[in-house]
Amino acid sequence: MPGSVVPSHDSGLSPVSSKVVWVAGAGGTVLRTVDGGVSWANISPTSTAENLTALEFRDIQAWSTKTAVILSIGPGNESRILVTNDGGKKWQQTFVNEDPSAFYDCMAFENNKHGLALSDPVNGKFRLLETWNGGSSWSLVDPAGIPPALTNEAGFAASGTCIEAAAGRWYIASGGADPGRVYRSDDGHCWKTANTTIPGDPASGVFSVRFRDAKHGIAVGGNYTNANGNVNNAAWSRDGGVTWETAETFPGGYRSGAAWVPGRSTTAIAVGTSGSDFTVDGGKSWHGIDNGTFDAVECVNEDVCWASGAKGRVARLDLS
Template identity: 70%
Template sequence: MRFISDQFRGLSPVSSKVAWVSGTNGTVLRTVDGGETWANISPPLENSTTFEFRDIQAWSTKAAVILSIGQGNASRIYLTRNGGKSWKQTFISEEPTAFYDCLAFEDAKHGLALSDPVDGKFRLIETRNGGSTWSIVSSSGMPPALDGEFGFAASGTCIEAAAGRWYIASGGINPGRIFQSSNGHRWKVTNSSISGGAAAGVFSVRFRDAKNGIAVGGDYEKPTQNVEIASWSRDGGLSWQKAESFPGGYRSGLSWIPGRDRTAVAVGTTGSDFTIDGGKTWNGFDNGTFDAVECVSKNVCWASGSKGRVARLELS
């Protein structure tokens, strides 16, 4: 299979059986049998191998949106409602300095996509019809970005929607910062405890409910460095505390496990880790390389990454 060379940073499982992945070379795959077989449902685009679909949101075997990342008009969004038989381009960036990194939906209709700063502030676009149309969100409610600040298009989780709130993770500055909003239009920002730099910062932020959140990151150029790479919050992201023990290295993806109180999984290029105390302490359990992780139930998590790797973790 040619997909063995693809890197799947986009991951959106729907259930223990149905999952979608997206990534390099314009590739989109879907399984409906728990990963036993995969269908190639990549959009038939001109110069398709130049597209990097680094984020995907799926709702069923039929409906999904994918985000192509890149500078200016390389940032695009495509929508399918027939399981990938056809795709419709519903957004293309007309701003040369924009670079879209990730997207998130709070339900099947309302979503936001995040770009690196345009004119000194993070840029957002919004859909209220499941990705059929998108519009630029006014930047008046967005705090100014710091010099060199940006988001990481690493796992599709640099923007998060949970329990009626929105969160943005940033890097490029020290420390990395986390933005929070109750409506996606007016934002507050606070420092995380995660060290930042040119290749470092907060890569993933996830919330279990309106109060309890975890953030992970690190330096992708120093993937084994494991100091100040995880934070936790108990007040909805208004403040962040440094973890007491850290994952085994740089971590790009993170997911809470539904039905398992305070339990979450983080993945990165040097391995995977879990926490059972809401992000205060971490323990490693695998040394495989992954970029993204999503847990769909208390018993099943999916992970994806480089060299065409997709895995399903079954928990007892």
């Protein structure tokens, strides 16, 4: 299952503005800058009761300099969610996975209260947690409205964008089975699926799905063991994810994360271990801009995007 053998040393990223950015990663690490990256504070959670440095924080959602939610991935109780409301001085552990067959990959919020966290399938269906209070408490979503997963289908814990909240809808990106699929829902409880043109196998599929409005979306991925594989690793939708079309030209390799650029209509950025690309036509064609390694990308406005990667690598893209 993709969630069980994950790309190593990926990172979580959540920029609040051009100045305030949170990142999370291996070794139980959480960092934050409030001056645009000039300096970084280590605000990693600590505990006298247990060793949190073994945790892999692959997803983070922040709303200010004070408030953030982090997700650690892994089997069993390695999958956890923690919350801070004081800028990382104190962290509250609000979820610890007790099901040995669950493996949480990513989470998304549609606002600062309502969020979903995604686990690989349990008993043949993706498992979802839901919060209505900004991550302070979580409950399991009834699996009755979730379609059966394909054999070996799962999510990829790579960039925190294997689940997406956009324009009043929810989306899940999957791989492990062929082809990679995108799930969609209006309420986070009742889901439908669509095949993409991105092939899937234990190391391949859709790693990131992002929508800029209710109709227009992009999906990127590929094979994380083939960093330069640049065929059939991107698709786009113009009907809210009901159908997907293959890109005309592809990103330069496996891409784990993507983000739309606010205020620039059909422009988006994709990142991966072999480089970064951009599209100005809604994902139909992609063009390389950098060969550095990144895992996650988020854009805060029409002029500024942030990317993060292994070993504390963080970069700011100035589009002005």
